[in-house]
Amino acid sequence: MKRVTLVMGTRPEAIKFAPVIRLLQQDPRFEPIVVSTGQHREMLQETLAAFGLAVDVDMAVMRERQTLSGTTARILDGLDSYVPQHRPDVMLVHGDTATTLAGALSAFHHRIPLVHVEAGLRSGTLSSPFPEEGNRRLVARVADMHLAPTWGNRDNLLREGVPAGDIVVTGNTVIDALRWGAQYAADWxxxxxxxxxxxxxxxxxxxxxxxxxxxxxxxxxxxxxxxxxxxxxxxxxxxxxxxxxxxxxxxxxxxxxxxxxxxxxxxxxxxxxxxxxxxxxxxxxxxxxxxxxxxxxxxxxxxxxxxxxxxxxxxxxxxxxxxxxxxxxxxxxxxxxxxxxxxxRAVNPYGDGLAAERTVGALAHHFKLGPAPSLFAPDSALVTTAFRDDMAQLAS
Structure with a gap:
């Protein structure tokens, strides 16, 4: 059984990680451990609870009017205590927050394989959004596996020199979460x-x-x-x-x-x-x-x-x-x-509700515990010639 540590700190991270955690908990090949840095502590815990999930480790770094540097430093310090004790087989970070950056650096420092979920998003402008654009570019430099929501995100990573074999196009887990949440949203x-x-x-x-x-x-x-x-x-x-x-x-x-x-x-x-x-x-x-x-x-x-x-x-x-x-x-x-x-009436390009399944499949394939997952294919209206070429190359 592979120990998977998921590091998160904000409500959006909790929303987008929740479908992945639920599937990992049901999979006998994995032992998921949910680490909350406490960047947005109450909102994160409330969100996980809506999915029937809970935090395993709470680092509680939140401070009144905290600065980016102070938050990042406290998260790194907390993970320095956690990682040597638990020695996960892999660490997952999501997106582009201070928690994402600190979690990625901690995995790199401790030589733990790092998976970046929602990888490859780029605005092309380092200052917008700030600090998210800088965070995700930095994380890409140390990640071992990049789970890209779209083929455009994959192209961004390829242009930055990330090997094609390290990228899996999954769709975005936010669509998985939204589909699940829409079934149970009964009360304001x-x-x-x-x-x-x-x-x-x-x-x-x-x-x-x-x-x-x-x-x-x-x-x-x-x-x-x-x-x-x-x-x-x-x-x-x-x-x-x-x-x-x-x-x-x-x-x-x-x-x-x-x-x-x-x-x-x-x-x-x-x-x-x-x-x-x-x-x-x-x-x-x-x-x-x-x-x-x-x-x-x-x-x-x-x-x-x-x-x-x-x-x-x-x-x-x-x-x-x-x-x-x-x-x-x-x-x-x-x-x-x-x-x-x-x-x-415009097309939604971000997912089919199976992104979490592909994420777990990519982890299993990484550890040689299962086949490579099928890749997310967007709506036919968005299937460009470049997309078809990419699919053909991967299949060959």
Whole structure:
């Protein structure tokens, strides 16, 4: 039995790792150990609990107004105590957080094979998103296996010199999680949202929290307020717990009759809100994947994105972080039914619900415990000549 340590610290990591953990727990070939760094401690534990999962090791590094350097250093220090005692056969990190970077460095320092889940995303701009773009580029340099959600992500890694044999195209596990969550999302878990089922106004799910958006948070919040002033929309804002985010956004939108501010929702309730929303306006990475999967037009609060596939298919649109840009883009969708329908019908390029299965299959193949998994093939509308060539080369 191979000991698999999954290192995570934030709510998105918990969401995207949960389907993998569930399958590993059911597989007699593996012993999964869930390590929480505590970067977003409460939200992570609440999210895992929704999936019937729990943390095995809690490092509890969270500090009030923590810095990136301080957080990374504390995670590395905590893993220095954990790894020598448990000696995992492989470590998994996900995405591009401070936990991801620290976990990757720890595996490298202790000579533990490292698997990077959600590998190969690139915006092409080191400062956007910050620090995520830098983190994932650094992790790619020390990872032994790269689990890429899309073929475009695979191409990014190939251009950086990663051997093709070290990359597996899996799809994104966020789609696995969303499909599971949609089956059980029965309750809002917030009294302020209890009437959403009878809401006649258009519902906009809005959020912003990324560090590179902090200087523009008031402009973003002002855009939400101006949209709410129309009177025919209701904007729901699950507000991030970071004090810097709250101090910028709350003074602008608090008390508006058409804006509902709530604490971050439990995962199943959030799935219900995603499904109910008519539009998403967010800088969240998950929203760029979840919105298109549900056919919900998604406006991305950024000038560049690492998730280019939804922009290319038309399921999402980059609108920047200025008040005018956000208001103009949202107004078009609210007032132009053809524009709205075009985005709602666009193709979801991120998964078929089997990404976790391919992830476990890739681990088994790495340890010579099973065959190589089949690779994720996107919707036929996205199957380009380059994709077909790649498939033919892999099959030969």
């Amino acid at each position: 878990d917030r009294s302020e949202l209890a009437d959403l089922g009878q809401e006649s106004r258009k519902v906009i799910l809005a959020s912003a929290h990324r560090r590179d958006a902090w200087p523009q948070l008031r402009d973003i919040a002002d855009a939400w307020r101006r949209l709410a002033d129309r009177g025919d929309v209701r904007i729901v804002v699950p507000l991030h717990r970071n004090p810097a985010v709250r101090e910028a956004i709350l003074p602008v939108i608090d008390g508006h009759p058409h804006i509902t501010v709530t604490d971050p929702l439990p995962y199943l309730s959030f799935c219900k809100l995603l499904d109910r929303a008519d539009m998403i306006i967010s800088d969240s990475s998950g929203a760029q994947e979840e919105g298109p999967a549900l056919g919900t037009p998604t406006l991305v609060l950024a000038d560049v994105t690492e998730r280019v596939e939804t922009i290319e298919t038309g399921a999402a649109r980059l609108v920047g972080k200025t008040t005018e840009g956000i208001v103009d883009a949202a107004t078009t969708l609210l007032d132009d039914s053809a524009a709205y329908s075009a985005m709602a």
